[in-house]
Amino acid sequence: MSLKYAVIGTGALGGFYGGMLAQSGKDVHFLFHNDYEFVKEHGLRVDSVKGDFLLNEVQAYKSTSGMPLCDVVLVCLKTVRNGLLKNLLAPILHKNSVVILIQNGLGIEADLAEEMPTLNIAGGLAFICSNKVGPGHITHLDYGRLNLGSYNLRDEIILKQVCEDFEQSGVPAKYSSNLMLARWEKLVWNIPFNGMTVVLNTTTDRLMANGSTRKLIEDMMLEVVHAANHCGVPLKESFVNKMIEMTDTMKPYAPSMKLDYDYKRPMEIEYIYSHPVVAALESGFDMKKVKMLEQQLRFIQTTY
Amino acid sequence: MSLKYAVIGTGALGGFYGGMLAQSGKDVHFLFHNDYEFVKEHGLRVDSVKGDFLLNEVQAYKSTSGMPLCDVVLVCLKTVRNGLLKNLLAPILHKNSVVILIQNGLGIEADLAEEMPTLNIAGGLAFICSNKVGPGHITHLDYGRLNLGSYNLRDEIILKQVCEDFEQSGVPAKYSSNLMLARWEKLVWNIPFNGMTVVLNTTTDRLMANGSTRKLIEDMMLEVVHAANHCGVPLKESFVNKMIEMTDTMKPYAPSMKLDYDYKRPMEIEYIYSHPVVAALESGFDMKKVKMLEQQLRFIQTTY
Numbered sequence: 387m388s389l390k391y392a393v394i395g396t397g398a399l400g401g402f403y404g405g406m407l408a409q410s411g412k413d414v415h416f417l418f419h420n421d422y423e424f425v426k427e428h429g430l431r432v433d434s435v436k437g438d439f440l441l442n443e444v445q446a447y448k449s450t451s452g453m454p455l456c457d458v459v460l461v462c463l464k465t466v467r468n469g470l471l472k473n474l475l476a477p478i479l480h481k482n483s484v485v486i487l488i489q490n491g492l493g494i495e496a497d498l499a500e501e502m503p504t505l506n507i508a509g510g511l512a513f514i515c516s517n518k519v520g521p522g523h524i525t526h527l528d529y530g531r532l533n534l535g536s537y538n539l540r541d542e543i544i545l546k547q548v549c550e551d552f553e554q555s556g557v558p559a560k561y562s563s564n565l566m567l568a569r570w571e572k573l574v575w576n577i578p579f580n581g582m583t584v585v586l587n588t589t590t591d592r593l594m595a596n597g598s599t600r601k602l603i604e605d606m607m608l609e610v611v612h613a614a615n616h617c618g619v620p621l622k623e624s625f626v627n628k629m630i631e632m633t634d635t636m637k638p639y640a641p642s643m644k645l646d647y648d649y650k651r652p653m654e655i656e657y658i659y660s661h662p663v664v665a666a667l668e669s670g671f672d673m674k675k676v677k678m679l680e681q682q683l684r685f686i687q688t689t690y
Numbered sequence: 691m692s693l694k695y696a697v698i699g700t701g702a703l704g705g706f707y708g709g710m711l712a713q714s715g716k717d718v719h720f721l722f723h724n725d726y727e728f729v730k731e732h733g734l735r736v737d738s739v740k741g742d743f744l745l746n747e748v749q750a751y752k753s754t755s756g757m758p759l760c761d762v763v764l765v766c767l768k769t770v771r772n773g774l775l776k777n778l779l780a781p782i783l784h785k786n787s788v789v790i791l792i793q794n795g796l797g798i799e800a801d802l803a804e805e806m807p808t809l810n811i812a813g814g815l816a817f818i819c820s821n822k823v824g825p826g827h828i829t830h831l832d833y834g835r836l837n838l839g840s841y842n843l844r845d846e847i848i849l850k851q852v853c854e855d856f857e858q859s860g861v862p863a864k865y866s867s868n869l870m871l872a873r874w875e876k877l878v879w880n881i882p883f884n885g886m887t888v889v890l891n892t893t894t895d896r897l898m899a900n901g902s903t904r905k906l907i908e909d910m911m912l913e914v915v916h917a918a919n920h921c922g923v924p925l926k927e928s929f930v931n932k933m934i935e936m937t938d939t940m941k942p943y944a945p946s947m948k949l950d951y952d953y954k955r956p957m958e959i960e961y962i963y964s965h966p967v968v969a970a971l972e973s974g975f976d977m978k979k980v981k982m983l984e985q986q987l988r989f990i991q992t993t994y
Contacts, residue, residue, distance in 0.1 A: 585986065586989055586990065586993075588989075588993070596988070596989045596992060597988075598984070598985040598986075598988035599985055599986070599988075601985060602982055602986070674978040674979055675978055675979070675982045678906055678909075678983075680902070681902040681903055681905060681906040682889065682890060682902075682903070682906070684901075684903075685890055685892075685896075685897070685900045686890065689890075689892070
């Protein structure tokens with residue numbers, strides 16, 4: 387059985403992942419916001435380190451009300467828009483549809499499950515450097531791996547099929563049996579680098595080159611690992627070394643929150659900072675440095 | 691016996707405090723750096739909320755080698771210049787001279803005592819809003835109180851006489867029997883507000899008006915109180931409420947470190963942050979938030 391896909395939010399992530407699926411012949415239906423007319427006329431363009439392509443015949447929509455029922459919904463919105471999800475999803479779901487939240491942070495699935503208790507929910511982590519550089523125009527700079535895991539699926543086999551579809555499309559995709567572990571792992575990198583590049587208005591390489599911030603990044607990563615452990619997630623301290631080494635080999639990089647800051651867009655403070663801080667605190671651990679970064683970011687958010 | 695005073699560093703602090711003493715007839719000798727020629731010609735001008743004055747006949751020097759031996763040396767340099775002190779002080783000291791370090795931070799006296807083991811050292815805390823606005827031109831905006839305490843004086847009576855001289859000159863001055871308590875008290879305010887106005891590029895009133903940073907300021911103040919307690923200094927948690935209330939009634943204010951940052955001058959990170967952090971750590975307490983602020987400031991210092 388071949389799956390029918392919906393992409394909710396065709397930006398840096400949705401444009402790339404949905405574009406890769408469509409390019410390899412999968413049945414993908416894209417929701418656009420401002421770019422709808424442009425894409426109808428000019429198609430969706432992906433300039434990728436793995437090879438550029440242009441999708442001429444995009445199944446594009448400007449509202450989900452015109453979309454078919456889909457088996458798999460890839461949610462690639464910024465989490466600051468998740469308040470819209472319930473209404474966006476309603477027209478395209480059948481009883482067995484699976485919604486995959488390819489978003490950063492903690493507690494996203496739980497919040498959606500509270501709003502839509504019968505929904506089949508999974509989570510996805512994208513390890514990718516990509517940007518939307520113009521209407522219907524995505525550049526893919528580096529990486530691209532996807533990790534998918536179940537939140538409340540009765541049957542996880544569909545996730546494995548999604549992974550296969552991605553693999554066939556040239557996207558390395560892995561099924562994770564522990565979604566919470568995958569989410570906390572990603573937070574180990576995201577928490578220090580997203581916020582610190584904003585607060586100090588800089589890039590990852592500069593934070594790593596300065597002895598003081600390099601130490602602070604490490605300390606915050608450890609704090610995230612300890613928070614995960616208090617929440618019952620078996621992350622190891624050695625994972626921090628792995629992330630430090632990985633970052634040392636990365637090109638200078640502005641994480642997504644830094645781009646949001648630069649373009650005066652709302653930052654994803656809620657799910658990347660507040661939810662982990664609260665979850666840790668409820669498990670008896672005070673993430674003092676992460677909490678401080680959250681407070682600094684909340685101040686900055688009000689100065690836009 | 692009337693005291694002969696030297697002022698080392700005639701800026702926002704030295705210009706005001708030395709100026710007030712000289713204005714009331716005390717014998718004060720001022721060391722100038724760039725402003726020497728200007729002051730020789732035009733005098734030293736202090737525009738104060740308590741009344742403006744101009745000192746026409748300033749006992750001004752551009753080097754301490756031409757100065758007389760002085761009984762009391764008021765050191766009003768930024769601590770980033772303290773490496774110069776040993777050479778600056780040598781020509782003006784007699785056996786009983788007392789050097790009063792009117793500077794912010796912790797460990798300043800100890801560092802000087804290590805360099806000059808026989809020196810009579812005291813410390814001073816200035817509660818004042820004043821700025822140098824031009825050559826030989828100080829504006830005094832608010833407050834002005836001085837707290838003086840002994841570091842290693844055999845006889846503290848001279849400090850009491852200095853307090854009297856200040857009082858006679860219109861400067862409220864108090865003798866503190868516990869210098870370390872006075873220094874930690876001042877750090878309770880200085881640590882959060884100096885660094886946070888720099889990192890978030892803002893003013894005290896905006897930090898207080900935002901719920902997130904207001905909470906962070908309070909948390910950091912408590913961290914400083916707990917650090918002091920670990921160092922054996924009997925500061926009370928209620929002192930934090932006092933500082934918060936005091937700040938709520940203050941005019942919008944850019945602390946000295948914020949001005950240093952704005953004018954790309956070196957920031958006093960060493961004595962306001964690093965020394966307290968190390969002192970607390972040696973007493974078994976990890977100031978996690980203050981340490982993080984120190985690391986952020988050290989990064990910013992390198993981006994000038």
